Amino acid sequence: MSKLKYAYIALFIAFLPWLAFQKVNAQDYYGPQAASEWLTVAEAFKPKLIGQEIHPVGVVKLIPDTSAFQGWKTGPAGTLEDFYSKSFRTQSGTVIDFGAHLTGYYTFTIKESQRVLDGPLRFKLTFAEVPAELSTPFDPYPGTLSRAWLQDETITVMELPATITLPRRMSFRYLKIDLLASPRDFDFKITEMKFSAVSSVNVTPPLLSSKTSAVISKIDAVGLNTLKECMQTIYEDGPKRDRRLWIGDLYLQAMANNYSFKNHDLTKRCLYMIAGLADDKGFLYPNAFETPAPHPQQGAFLFEYSLFFNTTLKEYLAATGDKKTATDLWPVAKQQLENINKHLDQKGLFNAAEAQKEWWLFVDWREGLDKQASLQGIMIFALKETWLLAKELGKEKEVSHIPALISKMTAAARVNLYDKQKGVYVSGPEKQVSYASQAWMVISGVATKAEGQKALKSLVNNKNAVRPGTPYLYHYYVAALIKSGLTQEAKAALEKYWGGMVQKGADTFWEAYDPDNELLSPYNFFPVNSYCHAWSCTPVYFIRKYPEIFQQ
Template identity: 50%
Template sequence: MNLRTLAAVLLSVASFTLLYGQDYFESSKPGWLEIARSTTPVLHEEILRPVAAVRAVQDPSAFQGWRYESLGTPDFHAKNFKEVGEITLDFGRHITGYFSFHTKVLNNSQDAPVKLKFMFGELPAEMNTPLDPWKGTLSRGWMQDEIVTLTDMDEWVTLPRRMSFRYLRIELLGSSAGFDFAIDDLFFKAVSSAGENQVPLLETCPEEIREIARVSEATLKECMQTVFEDGPKRDHRLWSGDLYLQSLANRYSFRNFELVKHCLYMFAAFAGENGVLWSNVYDFPKWGPQYGSYCLTYCLIWNSTLLEYLKDTGDYQTATDLWKVAKRQIEDAMTYMRPDNIFDINARPVWLFFDHRAGLDVNAMMQAAMIFALKDTYELATMIGCADEVKEYPALVKAMTKAARKAYYDKDKEIVVSGPGAQVSILSQTWMIKAGVLSPKEGRKAIVNALADPETLMPSGPYATHYLIDAMMICGMHEQAREYLVDYWGGMVRKGADTFWECYDPDDDMLTPYSFFPLNSACHAWSCTPTYFIGKYPEVFQK
C-alpha cells in the first residue's frame, strides 16, 4: 500500500468516526480514567517563612532592569501595620503553594474593615511593573495580585488561590483611625509531588554545572504537582510537549515514574472522539481537556513519552494498554502526507509548534518530526510485540527520509533549507539530525554552517534550545553542547534565576510571546532539561 492509498484509508476511517459520532476509545476510557485517578500523587508539604525584607532598586544592569536589595530579617510582626504601610518580603527561593497570615488588634476595638493588597511575583521586574492598563494577550487574571478585606481580626486567613512566587509585597489600602493592628505572623505551605532527588552528581562535577543542575531540578520540582504542570504560575495544566521533556529530566532527578504514568493515562482518557489527543488537559478546577486545542507535533511526541516511560519502568502493561492510542496518533498524522512522501503542512489547518520564533518555516522540521515519530512508535510496537500491526513503518521511514533529503538538504551548501524561501534555521538542522535524516558527520557540518550564517533563525527559547543540545550530542559535538548549555542556561543563573524561565534570549531581556513580559513564567516545564543532559552524559558535563 503506497502512502497516498494509506492516507486515504486512514482519512476515511477518521471521517466515518466523526460522521457517525462514534468514539474510538469509548470502551477503554472509563478504565483509563480510573487508572489516572488511582495514580494521582500525594503532595509533599513544607512550611516556609520569609528570609528577608527587601527594597526594589531600578538597575539597568539587572535582568529586566530591576533587582532587590536586602534590608535584613523582617521585623514587622509586632509593629502597627498602619505605620509600616507597605513591605516586600523575600522567601529566598521560588515556591509554589498556599499563603496564610494572622492579624491581631493592638488597641481599642475594630470598628471598620481593613483592606490589604498582596502582590506575589517570581521576578523583581514583575513586581515593579504596573499591570494596568493591561497590555497582555493572555488573561489579566493570571497575575498574582489579590485584595483581601478583613472584617474580623485575630484570626488566620488562607488565600484560596495557589501562588507561585519568590517575592511578596503587602500594602495597606484602607483602615480605620479608631484602632491599630499588626500582621503578627505569616507562612507559606509549599507543595510538590517531586520527592527527593535520586540521582546525585559526581564529586568531579564543576560548580557552575552543579548550579545549573540545581536550578534545573528546582524548576522541575515546582512543576511537579498533581500533574507535570506547564508552569505553576500560569497555565496550570498538563501539556504533552512539556511532558516529554519533563519525563526525560525526571529520569535523571526525582525518578517519579508514577507521575508520568498518571499523565499518560489522563491524556488517553480525554482523547477526542476521533482518537486524537488534545494538546493539554486540566486536573483543576475539574478534570478534562482544553477542547479545540490540537497540536499535531504534541500528539506525536506523546508516543515518544510512552516509549521512554516503558524503557524507564519496564511497565509493559501500561504500554500495551495505551498502544492503540499511540498508533492512532500516527494514523491521523499520515493523512497529511503527499504522494511524494512529503508532509504537507497545508493539507488542512493544523497547529505545528516547534518554537515561538516569528517567521519560522516548519516544513523541513515537520517532515523530520514525522520520521522521528514513526521510528519511536515502531520501536514501541516492537518492544510490546505489536510490530506486525505497523510493519509498513520501516518502509515509510525509508521513503520519507529519501524525500526529505531531496526536498530539504542542500548538498552543495551542506545545510538544511526549508520552505519556498529556502529558509535556514537551527531547528531545521536539529530535527533532521534527531530524525536520522542527516548522518552525524552531515549534522555537524550543518550545525556549524547554520551557526556561522548571521541570517540563520536561532531558537527563541529553552524548548527549542533543548533540541539543539540534543542534536549536538547525537552528532558528537560534545564540547560545543557543553559550552552552549553553560552559556544559555548558565546565562539565566548569572542573571539571577533560581528556576529556569519560559522565555530567554541572551540579547533580549524583554522577549515575550504575550505582548507583556510580566506574563512570562519564570518557572516553566520546558526549561528544566539541563539535568537530563548532565545526568545522561556525565563524562561530558560532570568532569
C-alpha cells in the same frame, strides 16, 4: 404489509449493529469502556502532595539596574523582626523575600496595636517569581492571556485578630504587600507570615560526580527545583501558568524525571489521563485540565504534540519495563500516526502551509519561524520511536508500513530540504535557515553525522539563522549537538544558555528566554510569562544521562 415495507424493515434490522457501532465509536474510539477505565487508572495513581512550612527570609527593596534581568534586582531593606514589630500603616509597599521559588498557600496573621478596629482593612498582595513583575504596572493590561493569571489579590479583613490563608495557590518568591484602605485612627501589625509549599516529590536524587563544575552543579540544582515545582498531582507546565498537562512538556519532564526523581507513577498517571480524553476519532488533545474532573482543552489540534505521546510512552517503557501500560496504550500511539500522511505530497514531503490551515504547528515560540523542515524531522523521529515501541511489544505487523514511510520521508527531506552548497537544511518557500530545522534534521537521522556537524557549526556565525525563543527548542538543539558528536559544544551551549539564566538570578528556569531580548513574551506582556516552566528543566536530563559529557 407490503413486501416493500418488509424489505425496508429487514434492511433496517440488518444495519442495527452497524448503527450501534457508530454510536459507540463516536463516544469512544477505543471502545465503550476504554476511556473510563484509563481515567480510573489515572486517578488510582494520583500522588499525595508533600507539604512543607516555609517562613520568609528577609525584607528587600526593588532596585533598578540595567545589568540585572529585565532591569530589576533586589537588595536588603531591613529585618523581619523590625517588620513584625512596627505598625504596618508605615510599611505599605514592603517586599518580602521567601528565599526560593515556592508553590503552595500563603498565610498571614494581623493583630491590633492601637484602638479597636471600627472599619475594614483592605490589602493588595502581589506575588512574583522575578523582581520585574513587582516593578511593572499590570494595568492597563496589554497581554493576550487572561489578566487573572497575574498573581495580585485584593483582601478585605473585617475582624481582628485574624489569620488568613489565601485559597488561591501561588507560585512565587517575592511578595509585595500594599495597604489600600484602613480606618483613619486605627493601627495594626502583621505579626507572622508562612507558606505551605507543596509538591509530589519526596526523594532526593543522587549527587553529581565530584568532578562536576560549579556552573553545571548550579544548573542541575535549578533544573531539579524547576521540575519539583511542576510535579504536583500531574506534571504541570507551570505552577503559576498554565497549571495543566501539556503533552510536549510531559515528554521533556518525564525524561528529566527518569534520571532524577524517578517518580514513574506520575508519568503513568499522565499518560492514562491524556489517553482517556482522546477525541471521537482517537486523536489526542494537546493538553488537559485535572480539575474539577479531567477534561481536555478542546480547540486547535496541535499536531506534533500528539506524536510526542508516542515518544513519551516509548521512554516510559524503557525506564520502567511496564509492558502492561505500554500495551494498554499502544492503540492510542498507533492511531496518532494516522495523520502523518494527510499532508505529505507524493514524494513524502510535508506541506506545512496546508497543514496550518487546519492544525496548530508549534515547534517554538518564535515569530517568523518556518516549520516545514522541523515537522518533517519530528514526524520521522516519532515514526522511528513508535517502531521501536512496536518491536518491544511485538506489534510490528500492526505498523509494518513504518520502515518504508521513514525511508520515503527521509529521502524527500534530503532531496528537497538540504542545501549541499551551504551545508544546511532549509525550510519553506523562502528556504529559511533556523536552529529548529537543523536540530530536527539531526535528531531524526535525516542528516548524516558529518552533515549534522557542519550544519550545526554553521549556525554560530549565521546572523540570519532564526534562533530559539524558548528553552523548549534549545533542548532539542543541545540534543542534536550530542547526537552529532559535538559533545563539547553541547556542554558549552548548556552552560551559556541555562547558565545565563542562573547568572541572572534564576532559581527556577523560565518559559521564554532570549539572551538578547529579556522582555520577550509570547503573550505580549512579560509579567504573564511563566518563570518556572516544565519544558525548561531538561539540563537535569542531559547532565545526568551523559555524565561523561557534563560531569567531567
